Amino acid sequence: MTDQLSPHLSASAARRRASRRRNELIFRGLGLLALGLAALFLFSLMYSVVKKSYYGFVQSFIQIDVYLDPAIIKPEDLAQYQASKGVPQNLWAADIEPDAKKAKRAQRSVQRGGSYKKMIQTMLSDEFAEHFEGYETERERDKSVAQVAEMISLETQFSIRDNLVSGTFKLGETVSIWALASGDADVLFKDMKRRTQKNVDSENWILLKQSVDEQGLSVLTQWRDSGRIRIRPYLGVPELKLFGRTLLEQRPGFFASASSTSPERAGIAAAAQGTFLMLLVVLVLAVPVGVLAAVYLEKFAPRNQFTDFMEININNLAAVPSIIFGILGAAVIIQWLFPGSRGFPIVGGTVLAFMTLPTVIIAARAAIGAVPPSYEEAALGMGASHQQSVFQHVLPAALPGIASGVIIGLAQAAGETAPLLMVGMNAFINDVCDAGAACLMSKGVGMPSQIYQWAADDDPLFQNKTAAGIVCLLTLVIAMNGLATYIRSRFERAN
Amino acid sequence: MSEIRMQADDVNVFYGENHALKGVSMEVKSRHVTALIGPSGCGKSTFLRCLNRMNDTIEIARIKGKILLDGENINDSALDITLLRQRVGMVFQKPNPFPKSIYDNVAYGPRLHGMAKNREELDEIVEQALTSAGLWEEVYDRLEAEAMGLSGGQQQRLCIARTVAVSPEVILMDEPCSALDPIATGTVERLILELAKDYAIVIVTHNMQQAQRVAGTTAFFHLGDMVEMAATKDIFENPQDPRTKDYVAGAFG
Numbered sequence: 001m002t003d004q005l006s007p008h009l010s011a012s013a014a015r016r017r018a019s020r021r022r023n024e025l026i027f028r029g030l031g032l033l034a035l036g037l038a039a040l041f042l043f044s045l046m047y048s049v050v051k052k053s054y055y056g057f058v059q060s061f062i063q064i065d066v067y068l069d070p071a072i073i074k075p076e077d078l079a080q081y082q083a084s085k086g087v088p089q090n091l092w093a094a095d096i097e098p099d100a101k102k103a104k105r106a107q108r109s110v111q112r113g114g115s116y117k118k119m120i121q122t123m124l125s126d127e128f129a130e131h132f133e134g135y136e137t138e139r140e141r142d143k144s145v146a147q148v149a150e151m152i153s154l155e156t157q158f159s160i161r162d163n164l165v166s167g168t169f170k171l172g173e174t175v176s177i178w179a180l181a182s183g184d185a186d187v188l189f190k191d192m193k194r195r196t197q198k199n200v201d202s203e204n205w206i207l208l209k210q211s212v213d214e215q216g217l218s219v220l221t222q223w224r225d226s227g228r229i230r231i232r233p234y235l236g237v238p239e240l241k242l243f244g245r246t247l248l249e250q251r252p253g254f255f256a257s258a259s260s261t262s263p264e265r266a267g268i269a270a271a272a273q274g275t276f277l278m279l280l281v282v283l284v285l286a287v288p289v290g291v292l293a294a295v296y297l298e299k300f301a302p303r304n305q306f307t308d309f310m311e312i313n314i315n316n317l318a319a320v321p322s323i324i325f326g327i328l329g330a331a332v333i334i335q336w337l338f339p340g341s342r343g344f345p346i347v348g349g350t351v352l353a354f355m356t357l358p359t360v361i362i363a364a365r366a367a368i369g370a371v372p373p374s375y376e377e378a379a380l381g382m383g384a385s386h387q388q389s390v391f392q393h394v395l396p397a398a399l400p401g402i403a404s405g406v407i408i409g410l411a412q413a414a415g416e417t418a419p420l421l422m423v424g425m426n427a428f429i430n431d432v433c434d435a436g437a438a439c440l441m442s443k444g445v446g447m448p449s450q451i452y453q454w455a456a457d458d459d460p461l462f463q464n465k466t467a468a469g470i471v472c473l474l475t476l477v478i479a480m481n482g483l484a485t486y487i488r489s490r491f492e493r494a495n
Numbered sequence: 496m497s498e499i500r501m502q503a504d505d506v507n508v509f510y511g512e513n514h515a516l517k518g519v520s521m522e523v524k525s526r527h528v529t530a531l532i533g534p535s536g537c538g539k540s541t542f543l544r545c546l547n548r549m550n551d552t553i554e555i556a557r558i559k560g561k562i563l564l565d566g567e568n569i570n571d572s573a574l575d576i577t578l579l580r581q582r583v584g585m586v587f588q589k590p591n592p593f594p595k596s597i598y599d600n601v602a603y604g605p606r607l608h609g610m611a612k613n614r615e616e617l618d619e620i621v622e623q624a625l626t627s628a629g630l631w632e633e634v635y636d637r638l639e640a641e642a643m644g645l646s647g648g649q650q651q652r653l654c655i656a657r658t659v660a661v662s663p664e665v666i667l668m669d670e671p672c673s674a675l676d677p678i679a680t681g682t683v684e685r686l687i688l689e690l691a692k693d694y695a696i697v698i699v700t701h702n703m704q705q706a707q708r709v710a711g712t713t714a715f716f717h718l719g720d721m722v723e724m725a726a727t728k729d730i731f732e733n734p735q736d737p738r739t740k741d742y743v744a745g746a747f748g
Contacts, residue, residue: 303554372591374587374589374591375591375593375594376552377549377552377587377591378587378591378592378593378654378657379593379603380549380552380580381547381549381580381584381585381586381587381658382580382581382584382603382604382607382657382658382661383577383578383579383580383581383604383607383608383661384577384607385577388607393593397594
């Protein structure tokens with residue numbers, strides 16, 4: 001026992017300890033704050049995107065009963081057209097002798113959208129006859145009916161026509177169909193303000209909504225008659241009545257259709273197809289080249305200045321801005337090698353493959369390097385050649401790591417926008433390509449560039465589509481990264 | 496007296512500037528166990544790896560000197576290295592089965608070298624190899640199970656079976672028991688003695704008791720020199736060199 005106190009028990013040491021504790025506490029607090037802020041930003045971003053996207057995924061449909069009037073489309077015309085389109089005779093609308101000349105004339109009459117519009121208008125004017133009373137002239141009444149008919153998307157006209165031609169609908173029947181609501185109606189049904197509204201500005205619209213809530217529907221007629229606001233008829237009585245009478249549905253239609261100038265019809269299908277095709281090209285080009293390059297560099301290449309130089313270059317390439325790869329594609333592939341290939345998914349995919357290559361090589365090298373050397377040693381000790389030991393033992397063992405690297409590379413490629421813009425993969429594509437492999441060589445669009453297009457339109461419906469597109473892309477990328485993580489964790493457990 | 500299978504003559508190994516093995520000469524007899532002992536970094540593993548040219552995998556390693564296998568210099572550049580490794584098999588310090596089934600592990604070598612014409616022959620080779628490694632009784636009913644699922648001692652015996660399946664002339668063992676518990680070590684040691692009836696075995700070990708238990712001849716390495724080589728009994732009971740005496744007495748190492 002000594003009476004000398006340990007220096008660690010002095011007052012100054014206690015102060016030092018207290019200050020250290022304080023500093024550590026502050027550091028921890030700052031760390032938590034940073035984490036919290038990041039989580040908050042992420043959450044608010046995701047919340048706003050996901051919330052907005054809901055209406056992007058669903059489309060409004062209105063149930064209508066349309067009389068397919070043989071007075072508007074003549075059965076003989078339809079039959080001629082059906083004959084020229086190769087529809088089986090038992091489905092023809094009338095007994096006719098197929099005639100090329102008549103078929104040509106019939107085509108004009110059958111294809112005209114106006115005919116079907118007229119059927120819809122007739123339906124509306126019958127259904128809401130009392131609403132259309134009181135117009136001074138027939139012309140004004142028709143105009144009003146036509147405006148009401150605008151609540152139904154053009155799409156419906158084409159869908160009626162296609163069903164007639166294919167024989168699903170018969171002339172003279174009354175068919176009950178779900179008609180896609182037009183953009184204007186869609187906005188109304190989705191209870192949104194539409195800044196680009198032609199006849200109602202948003203302020204008036206809010207007032208209108210409030211008054212309807214307070215005083216009921218009759219206020220609309222009053223307002224319209226008093227000229228207080230100019231509203232399209234269908235924003236007033238008939239369609240709200242229709243709203244009340246028939247079923248109105250929100251249905252998912254986002255994945256079924258390609259882009260369109262009418263926002264109610266725009267969907268992600270063509271863009272998803274383009275992205276899928278490009279990823280296919282990336283898979284075919286970048287994976288074999290990348291993996292073999294990695295195998296060579298990691299296991300066969302001699303260590304010298306040249307391979308060091310290559311290694312530095314590959315690492316640097318991974319950090320090159322993606323737009324540079326786009327310029328490469330535009331300048332080398334489109335301008336020089338294959339003129340006229342602008343906007344082809346095969347070109348977009350090639351550019352993305354260039355971009356992904358360094359990622360794949362780096363990931364594959366890391367995976368190969370992580371294989372325990374004991375596998376290789378064991379194989380060599382058994383009398384396997386170097387190449388045999390690499391391809392029979394090292395590569396299979398590295399495969400999960402390589403696969404996860406490849407998937408992360410693909411996810412990165414799927415989300416890349418700039419190179420797509422450079423190679424013209426931002427065209428307006430309003431049809432899903434159904435030509436199989438030839439789709440690689442026809443103009444296409446990718447998901448990111450489709451989102452970019454929609455985002456440029458300030459129509460709230462397109463804003464919804466933008467959000468929905470972002471949700472799709474994010475889901476794809478997160479799913480791919482999740483898959484990569486899963487494969488890696490399985491691999492780690494196996495070892 | 497057993498015949499001489501391998502003969503090393505003035506073997507020098509350099510790792511870059513480092514002279515790791517200095518003029519080692521020794522003989523390896525068939526049907527006999529030769530143990531290499533010495534402190535860490537003394538060059539015993541380096542020498543072992545010269546015997547089947549595993550040092551080739553180390554880029555900076557340079558080897559000088561002659562090593563004869565049945566009168567043929569294995570350092571000859573014209574020699575087929577895969578053939579050498581077929582004839583001189585190796586078992587490593589840490590059990591390193593392939594991440595495949597037990598059967599595929601043992602069958603790998605015979606398949607690689609086309610030693611079996613059909614499945615029946617292959618089955619036979621696998622069974623014999625597993626039997627001679629004393630593993631057959633334990634695994635015959637689960638040959639398709641993952642080799643990684645075996646215990647450490649079983650894995651090491653599987654590696655020995657895998658080596659034996661290629662029918663080598665010499666088996667090199669680099670501290671084969673250092674990763675095993677005493678019971679598994681005992682099993683492997685009994686196996687080594689059993690194998691010594693057919694093969695020339697060279698074993699590197701840190702464990703002097705092990706050398707005494709299994710080896711007929713022991714060589715003591717120190718700082719890249721082979722200090723002394725003699726019958727195991729003599730090395731431990733009557734060492735000639737003072738360094739050997741200190742080492743086996745536990746004064747260092």
